[in-house]
Amino acid sequence: MSSPLIVLVGPMGVGKSTVGRLLAERLGAGYRDTDDDIVAAQGRTIAEIFVDEGEAAFRALEKEAVTRAVAEHDGVLALGGGAILDAGTRALLAGRRVVYLSMDVEEAVRRTGLNTARPLLAVNPRKQWRELMEARRHLYEEVATAVVPTDGRTPEEVTRAVLDAL
Numbered sequence: 001m002s003s004p005l006i007v008l009v010g011p012m013g014v015g016k017s018t019v020g021r022l023l024a025e026r027l028g029a030g031y032r033d034t035d036d037d038i039v040a041a042q043g044r045t046i047a048e049i050f051v052d053e054g055e056a057a058f059r060a061l062e063k064e065a066v067t068r069a070v071a072e073h074d075g076v077l078a079l080g081g082g083a084i085l086d087a088g089t090r091a092l093l094a095g096r097r098v099v100y101l102s103m104d105v106e107e108a109v110r111r112t113g114l115n116t117a118r119p120l121l122a123v124n125p126r127k128q129w130r131e132l133m134e135a136r137r138h139l140y141e142e143v144a145t146a147v148v149p150t151d152g153r154t155p156e157e158v159t160r161a162v163l164d165a166l
């Protein structure tokens with residue numbers, strides 16, 4: 001059984017996919033993203049899954065996707081921003097190299113405030129971001145072996161900081 005080299009966690013819009021791809025390139029490894037796995041398996045967008053079946057059903061699909069990816073993938077793995085809400089998923093990350101890409105609320109609003117393709121932000125943004133961060137920050141910190149702040153940094157700079165933190 002293989003194990004991911006690095007698992008990236010952090011809020012939506014923090015740059016997990018962009019940084020994850022850059023990291024994979026630098027490390028000569030593959031890149032995988034559990035959101036992409038879910039979309040490919042379901043033949044629907046994440047927004048459609050949320051609308052059709054609700055968040056709980058999406059979380060169940062996400063847990064399966066993370067379980068499979070952690071067992072199969074030996075490169076860089078990015079998890080959806082809410083994957084760490086599930087205690088079983090958090091337990092799967094124990095003993096692995098997990099990097100939390102963090103950003104503050106204002107940076108989050110700037111980066112994603114207008115992105116209605118992300119269902120959790122469709123009706124909001126600053127208040128929902130604040131609540132989301134308050135509810136999740138400690139969970140990201142719980143699973144992380146390193147925290148890399150992304151505020152004001154380019155994806156290249158974040159990638160370098162992740163490599164330095166390993």
Ligand code: S3P
Pocket residue numbers: 010011012013016035046079080081082083118119120
């Ligand atoms: C979510 C984050 C999204 C996606 C879904 C729910 C969340 O992933 O899984 O929209 O709960 O934070 P990204 O972090 O890749 O955008």
